Amino acid sequence: MNEIITIASGTWKNVLRMKVVYFLILCALVLVASAINYDVLSMGLQKELMIDVSLVLNSIAAMLVVISLTFEIPKELREGVASTLLSKPLGRFQYLIGKMFGCIVTGAVICALIAVGSFFIFNMSFGERIGVTMFQTHLLVILALIPMSALGVLFAVLLPEVIAPIITVVVVWFAFSTKFLAGIPVLYGGILPDLDLFNFRANAVYQVQIPWMYVLLVTLWGICYAAFALSLASIVFERKDIK
Amino acid sequence: MEENVIVIEGLSKNYKRWFSSKGTKALDNLTISVPRGSVFGFLGPNGAGKTTTIKILMDLIKPTTGSAFVLGKPSYDVDVKKRIGFLPDSPAFSRQLTAREFLNICAKLLRIPSEQRNETVEEALHTVKMAEHAREKLGSFSRGMLQRIGVAQAILNKPELLILDEPLLGLDPYGRQEFKQIIIDQQKKGTSVFFSSHILSDVEEICDRIAILKKGHLLCTGELDKLLAASGINVVITPGEDKVFKELMTDAEGSVKNPDGGWTLSFPHNNPELLKKIEDMKKESPDALAISASREKLEDFFFRTVENANV
Amino acid sequence: MKRTPIYVIILVVACVASTILAMKLNTMQHSFCPEKKDLSGSPIAGFHKFASDVKWMRLVNYLGSLNTVDESNVKQVAERLEELMKLDPNLEKIYKDGALIMSIADPDKTIEFLTTACNNQYLKNNWQIPFYAGYVMMHNAKPANYEKAAEFFEMSMKRSGSDTGASYVVSSFFRAKAKDMVQKDKSLKGDEKLALLKVLYGEWENNQKMGAEGSYRNDGANTQNLNDRLIKALKDVKVASEDYKPTSDGKKYADMVISKVFDKAHICSNCTAPYDAGEKYCSSCGTSLPVWGLCKNQACKKPLKNGNAPFCIHCGAKQK
Numbered sequence: 057m058n059e060i061i062t063i064a065s066g067t068w069k070n071v072l073r074m075k076v077v078y079f080l081i082l083c084a085l086v087l088v089a090s091a092i093n094y095d096v097l098s099m100g101l102q103k104e105l106m107i108d109v110s111l112v113l114n115s116i117a118a119m120l121v122v123i124s125l126t127f128e129i130p131k132e133l134r135e136g137v138a139s140t141l142l143s144k145p146l147g148r149f150q151y152l153i154g155k156m157f158g159c160i161v162t163g164a165v166i167c168a169l170i171a172v173g174s175f176f177i178f179n180m181s182f183g184e185r186i187g188v189t190m191f192q193t194h195l196l197v198i199l200a201l202i203p204m205s206a207l208g209v210l211f212a213v214l215l216p217e218v219i220a221p222i223i224t225v226v227v228v229w230f231a232f233s234t235k236f237l238a239g240i241p242v243l244y245g246g247i248l249p250d251l252d253l254f255n256f257r258a259n260a261v262y263q264v265q266i267p268w269m270y271v272l273l274v275t276l277w278g279i280c281y282a283a284f285a286l287s288l289a290s291i292v293f294e295r296k297d298i299k
Numbered sequence: 300m301e302e303n304v305i306v307i308e309g310l311s312k313n314y315k316r317w318f319s320s321k322g323t324k325a326l327d328n329l330t331i332s333v334p335r336g337s338v339f340g341f342l343g344p345n346g347a348g349k350t351t352t353i354k355i356l357m358d359l360i361k362p363t364t365g366s367a368f369v370l371g372k373p374s375y376d377v378d379v380k381k382r383i384g385f386l387p388d389s390p391a392f393s394r395q396l397t398a399r400e401f402l403n404i405c406a407k408l409l410r411i412p413s414e415q416r417n418e419t420v421e422e423a424l425h426t427v428k429m430a431e432h433a434r435e436k437l438g439s440f441s442r443g444m445l446q447r448i449g450v451a452q453a454i455l456n457k458p459e460l461l462i463l464d465e466p467l468l469g470l471d472p473y474g475r476q477e478f479k480q481i482i483i484d485q486q487k488k489g490t491s492v493f494f495s496s497h498i499l500s501d502v503e504e505i506c507d508r509i510a511i512l513k514k515g516h517l518l519c520t521g522e523l524d525k526l527l528a529a530s531g532i533n534v535v536i537t538p539g540e541d542k543v544f545k546e547l548m549t550d551a552e553g554s555v556k557n558p559d560g561g562w563t564l565s566f567p568h569n570n571p572e573l574l575k576k577i578e579d580m581k582k583e584s585p586d587a588l589a590i591s592a593s594r595e596k597l598e599d600f601f602f603r604t605v606e607n608a609n610v
Numbered sequence: 611m612k613r614t615p616i617y618v619i620i621l622v623v624a625c626v627a628s629t630i631l632a633m634k635l636n637t638m639q640h641s642f643c644p645e646k647k648d649l650s651g652s653p654i655a656g657f658h659k660f661a662s663d664v665k666w667m668r669l670v671n672y673l674g675s676l677n678t679v680d681e682s683n684v685k686q687v688a689e690r691l692e693e694l695m696k697l698d699p700n701l702e703k704i705y706k707d708g709a710l711i712m713s714i715a716d717p718d719k720t721i722e723f724l725t726t727a728c729n730n731q732y733l734k735n736n737w738q739i740p741f742y743a744g745y746v747m748m749h750n751a752k753p754a755n756y757e758k759a760a761e762f763f764e765m766s767m768k769r770s771g772s773d774t775g776a777s778y779v780v781s782s783f784f785r786a787k788a789k790d791m792v793q794k795d796k797s798l799k800g801d802e803k804l805a806l807l808k809v810l811y812g813e814w815e816n817n818q819k820m821g822a823e824g825s826y827r828n829d830g831a832n833t834q835n836l837n838d839r840l841i842k843a844l845k846d847v848k849v850a851s852e853d854y855k856p857t858s859d860g861k862k863y864a865d866m867v868i869s870k871v872f873d874k875a876h877i878c879s880n881c882t883a884p885y886d887a888g889e890k891y892c893s894s895c896g897t898s899l900p901v902w903g904l905c906k907n908q909a910c911k912k913p914l915k916n917g918n919a920p921f922c923i924h925c926g927a928k929q930k
Contacts, residue, residue: 062407066393073395097667099707105663112660135391140452143357143385144408145377149613232656235647238636245632246625252646253635255656259643262700262732270638277631284624287617294614297314298359 059146060154067158071124072165080120081166084113085173092181103182104261107190110174111257114167114197119228121163122201122208126224129155129209130217139298149290152209156286159205167198192271193260199275200254204228206282207249210289213296249281304460304491305333305356310365312351312515325351327515329365333493333508338486340502340523341495343512344605349495350388352512353464356493357385370460381409384458384490388465390449394438398429398448401437405452423451426481442469450481461485463494467501479505503597511604518608527594534577536562540587543580547588550576644731650696662698669694673711684715691723700732705739710746717750728765737769741779748786756790777835784809784839804860807843811867814840840871844882876902876917888913905929 071077091106098105132138142151171194175186211224231251237244244250253274256266310329315322326348333339343349354360355367358375372379392401402420411419424430427447432440437448446469453461461482467475475498482492482505496502502509503523510520519526531552536544538560548554550573551564566573581588595603640647649658669690673679679687691708694701709723724743727733744762748754763783770779788806792798798805814836844867847860868879877884883894887903903917907927915923922929 058410059408062404066396066404069400070393070395094667097670098663099666099670099703101663101666101703108659108663112657115656136387136389137391137393139354139357139359139387140385140390140392140405140449141408142359143380143383143387144405145380145410146408147377147613149617229655230653233651233653235636236651238633241633242625242629244629245636246629250632250636252656253632253639256643257656257659258645258698258700261659264642264732267638267642270635270642273631273638274635277628277635280624280628280631283620284628287621287624291614291617291621294617295361297361298354 059150060157063141063146063151063154064157064161067125067128067155068162068165070128071121071158071162077166080117081169081173084117084170085177087113088170088174089177089181103178103184106174106178106181107261108257110170110178111193111197111260114170114174114194115200115257117166117170118163118197118201118204119225121159121166122204122228123221123225125155125159125205125208126212126221127217129212130220133298134217142298148293149286152213152286152289152293156205156209156282159208160201163201163205164198167194167201171197187260187263189256189263189265190260192266193256196254196256196266196271196274199271199278200251202275202278203249203251203281203285206285206289207231210285213289213293245277245281246284253277302335303332304335304370305331305339305493306368307331307352307356308366308368310352310355310367311363312348312355312360313363325515326355326362329512329515329517331510331517331520333491335491336486336489337508338482338492338506339494340506340509341493341512342497342499342502342509342601343495343518346514347512348515349512350464351515353462353493353495356462357383381456382459384453384456384461386446386449386453386461386463386466388468388495390445392437392445392448395436397434397436398424398440398451399433401448402452402455406455409456411456419455423455426454427451428477443471443474446470447474450478454481454485457488458490461490461492461494463492465496466494467496467498475501499598499601509597511601513605513608516608518604523597524594527597527600531565531567531595532574532577533591534564534566535589535591536564537587537589540584543584543587546580547577645699648696648699650693658697662694662701665690665694665697666701666703669708679712680715684712684719687712688716688719695723695726699726699730702727702733702736702739705733706742710742713742713746713750717746717752720746721751724762728762735769737766737779740765740769741782744782744786748782748789754789756786756793760786760790780835781839784813801857801860803843803846803854804857804863807840807847807860807863807867810836810840810843811863811871814871837871837875840867841877841882841884844868844877849881886913887917 088106088110091109092102094105095102129138132141138151142148174194175190178184178190179186207227208224211220211227214220215223227249228251231249232255233252234244234248234250235252237248238250245253258264259266308330310326311324312326313322313324329348329352341349341352351360355362356369356374357380358377367374369376370379370382396404399420402423403416406416406420421430421433424433427450429444429447429451432444437445440448446466450463450466453463463482466482467478470478479501482494486492506523508521509523509526511518534547534551535557536547538557540561544562544564547564547566550566550570552567553565555563557563566577577588577590581590654661669687672690673687676683676687687708691704691712694704694708698704705724705727709720709727713720721743724739724746727736727739728743733739740762744759744766747759747762748756760783763779763786766779767783784806787809788802791805791809792800792802795805817836844864846854847864848856850856865879868877868882875884876886878892878895878897878899880897881892881895883892885892885899888901889899890901891897892899903914904911905914905922905925905927906929907922907925910922910925910927912922912924914929918929920929921927
C-alpha cells in the first residue's frame with residue numbers, strides 16, 4: 057500500500073505543482089460567475105445555468121485530468137521515469153494502481169476547488185444556501201474519476217502514446233451513452249462502462265435529491281469497474297517491454 | 300551466499316513488430332555470470348544488446364527465451380530489487396519534483412524505514428555532490444546533474460549489486476572521475492557493479508571483468524587482465540641482432556626502437572606458425588631476443604574482437 | 611511470481627460484479643430520475659442539460675428575431691422545442707414560455723407539448739401547465755375539445771389543491787364542462803348559462819353523494835365556493851340581461867336547484883339574493899319571502915340574532 061501511495065503522491069505532486077492548473081481553475085470559476093449575466097438571454101434561468109455550468113466545467117476538468125494521465129504514463133515509459141521507478145521493489149500492478157490513485161486525487165482536488173469556488177460564487181450571487189443535491193452531483197463528478205482513471209490507465213497501457221488519449225476521450229465520451237445496452241449483461245456495466253450513472257447535472261438544477269444508497273452503490277460500481285479495467289491493464293502491462 | 304550476483308543463461312530477445320512475423324533479434328543465446336564483488340564492464344557497439352540485457356535483469360523487458368538470475372533470484376522477483384541499485388541509460392525523472400522529494404520517493408519505494416530515510420537521502424546527495432541542489436526541481440537540471448541524481452537513487456539502499464547503464468554518459472571529466480571513485484568506493488563496501496559503457500579507458504581503469512557483445516552475441520567474457528594479456532606477445536631484440544630483427548620485422552604488428560638501440564616488436568597471439576617461428580629463434584639464439592606477454596589496450600582489444608567477430 | 615491468473619480472476623469477478631451493480635443502478639436511476647430514459651440518445655457525454663441551456667438561449671434569441679410566430683415559422687419553433695424537450699424534459703420554460711408562444715399558430719402542437727409536460731413526473735405538481743393546456747384546448751384549438759379541456763382543468767385543480775390564487779382554474783373547469791354540455795346536449799339550445807347551472811348542480815350532487823372526502827371540492831372553502839358559484843349561476847339563469855333572456859326551462863331548473871340546495875340557505879327565489887331573519891320581502895327585487903328566524907315566544911315573534919341564537923335578545927326566551 058505504501059508503494060501505491062508513494063507513486064500516487066508523486067503523480068499528484070507533479071500535476072498540482074503546475075501553475076497552469078490553477079490558472080485553468082480560475083478560468084473555470086470566471087466562467088461560472090459569468091453565468092449571472094445570462095439573465096436576459098436565458099429568460100431568468102441564470103441560476104440554473106450557473107449550477108449547470110459549474111458541473112459541466114467540473115466534469116471537463118475531471119476529463120482533462122484523466123487525459124493528462126493517458127499522456128503521462130506513456131511519457132514516463134518513454135522517457136525512462138517508469139524504468140527508474142519499476143527498478144525499485146514495486147510491482148507493475150502497484151505502479152498502475154498508484155498512477156490511478158494519483159489521478160483520482162489530482163482530479164478530486166481540482167474538482168473540489170472548482171466546486172467550492174462555484175458554491176461560493178452561487179451563494180454570493182443569489183444569497184441561497186447550497187442544496188444537498190448540488191453537493192451530491194459535484195461529489196458524483198469526483199467519484200466518476202474512479203472508473204474514468206481506470207479507463208485512462210487501461211488505454212495508456214494498451215495503446216501507443218499518440219492514440220491513447222484520443223481513444224480515452226472517445227470512450228469516456230461514449231460511455232455516457234451506453235444505456236441502450238442495459239439489457240445485455242456482462243457487456244453493459246461490466247465490459248462497457250456506463251458513466252451516465254454518475255451524471256445528475258439536471259438533478260442539481262432541479263433540486264431532485266439523489267438517494268445516498270445510490271451514491272454508495274455507484275461508488276461501489278466505480279471501484280468494481282476500476283478493478284476490471286486495472287486487472288486487464290495489468291495483464292497487458294505485465295507482458296509489456298518497458299523501453 | 301551466492302557466488303555469482305548475476306547469472307544469465309541462454310538469454311534471447313526478439314523484438315516483434317505489430318503486423319510483422321519478422322522481428323529484431325536483440326539478444327541471441329547470451330550466457331554470462333558476474334561474480335560477487337567484481338566490477339563488470341559490459342561492452343559492445345550500439346545495438347549490441349547491452350541495454351536489453353540490463354533491462355531484462357531489471358525485469359523491465361521480458362526475455363523471449365532463457366533465464367536471468369539476480370542475487371540468486373529470478374529477475375522478475377520484485378523483492379530482490381530491494382538489494383539492487385539501478386541507473387537507466389538516460390535517466391529522466393518527474394520534472395516538477397525537487398531532487399530531495401524524488402529521492403524520498405525512491406527511498407520509500409526501497410522500503411527504507413522512515414526514521415532513516417532523510418539521513419539516507421542526504422548521504423546520497425552528498426555522495427554525488429548534489430546537496431546544494433536538493434531543493435531545486437529536477438526539470439531545471441542539466442544532463443550531468445540528472446545523471447548524478449540517477450546515481451544517488453541507485454545507491455540509496457546501499458545495494459549489494461549496482462546495475463548501471465552508460466553511467467558515464469553526459470558527465471564532464473570531473474564528474475567521470477568522481478563517478479569512477481563512487482564505483483570504486485562501492486566495490487570496497489562489497490557492492491558488485493555491473494555496468495555498460497562506451498568509454499573504454501574508464502572501463503579498463505575500474506573493471507576487473509568484462510563481456511563484449513555484438514548484435515546480441517557474446518564475443519568474449521572473462522577477467523580483464525587475462526583477456527588483455529592473452530592478446531599478444533612482445534619480443535625484445537638485443538641491440539646488434541639485426542638479422543633477427545629483419546627476419547621478424549615483416550610479421551610484426553608494431554615495432555618500437557628501444558633507448559638502448561634494440562627493438563621491441565609486438566605480435567598477435569593468434570598466429571601459431573609465427574609463434575613457433577619465434578620460439579625456434581629463441582632456442583637458436585637465446586641472447587638475441589626476449590619474449591614477454593603484451594597487455595593490449597582495452598580499446599585495441601575491443602576493436603579487434605568486434606571487427607574480427609563473424610556475426 | 612507470475613500474477614496473471616490472479617488478474618484474470620479479479621477481472622472476471624469485477625466484470626460480473628460491475629454488470630450486476632450497473633443494472634441495479636440503472637433501475638434505481640430510473641426510479642428517481644424517470645426522465646433519463648426519454649433523453650436524447652445522441653452521444654453528448656451526458657451534457658444534455660448544458661446543451662438544453664444553450665439551445666434554450668438560442669431559441670430565445672431566435673424568437674426575438676421573429677415578429678410573430680405564425681404558419682411560416684411555427685414548424686421551426688416546434689422543432690427547436692422538440693429538441694429541447696429531448697435534452698431536458700423537465701425544463702418548465704419550454705412549456706410555459708416556449709410552447710405557449712405557438713398556441714395560436716399551431717394549437718395542436720402546443721397541446722401535444724403541454725400534454726407531454728402534464729405526464730412529466732418532475733412537473734407532476736405543476737398546476738399551471740395543465741391549465742394552459744386546457745386553456746389552449748378551449749380557446750385556440752379548432753375545433754375546441756371542451757371535454758378534454760375540462761380534463762386538463764380538472765388535473766390543474768387537483769394539482770393546485772386549495773390554492774385560492776387558482777380559483778380561475780375552477781371557473782375554467784366549470785365553464786369547459788358547461789360548453790361541453792352545450793355541445794353535446796342539443797336540448798339546451800346553446801344556453802350556456804343554464805348548462806353552467808346544471809354542471810354546478812351536478813357537482814353539488816356529487817359532493818353530497820361523496821361526502822366530505824374524496825373530492826377536491828369538498829373542503830369547506832370550496833363548498834362555500836361552489837355555493838357562491840351556484841348563486842351566481844342561478845342569478846344568471848333567472849335574471850334577464852342585455853345578451854340573455856331567461857327561459858321557462860331555465861327558471862324551472864333554477865327553482866328546483868334553489869329548493870334542493872338552498873332550502874335552508876334563505877335566498878330569494880326570484881333574484882337569489884340572500885335575506886336575513888324576519889325579512890318578509892326581498893330587498894333586491896321586492897318578492898315576498900318566507901319569513902324565518904323568529905322567536906318561538908308567540909308574544910314576542912321578533913327576529914333572533916343571526917336567525918338561530920339560542921335565546922331571544924328581545925324577550926330572553928330560550929329557543930329549541
